[in-house]
Amino acid sequence: MIKAAQQKRFTVSLDSGDYETLRALPEGHRPPLTLQYVLSVAVKNLLERHAAKQPSFPLDD
Numbered sequence: 001m002i003k004a005a006q007q008k009r010f011t012v013s014l015d016s017g018d019y020e021t022l023r024a025l026p027e028g029h030r031p032p033l034t035l036q037y038v039l040s041v042a043v044k045n046l047l048e049r050h051a052a053k054q055p056s057f058p059l060d061d
Contacts, residue, residue: 014022026033 026038
C-alpha cells in the first residue's frame with residue numbers, strides 16, 4: 001500500500017444510482033473492503049491497461 005504522504009486526493013462526481021451501486025461492491029465482500037480501496041484498485045487497473053495499450057473501453061469518445 002502507498003504511504004499517505006505519497007498519495008494524491010481528487011474528487012469524482014457520480015449520479016446517485018452509480019454511487020449506490022459502487023458503495024455496494026466493497027460491502028458485498030467478506031471481509032468488507034473500503035470504497036477507497038476498491039476505487040484505488042480500479043484506477044490502477046485502468047492505468048495499467050492504458051500503459052499496455054489495452055483499454056477495455058475507448059477513452060477518446
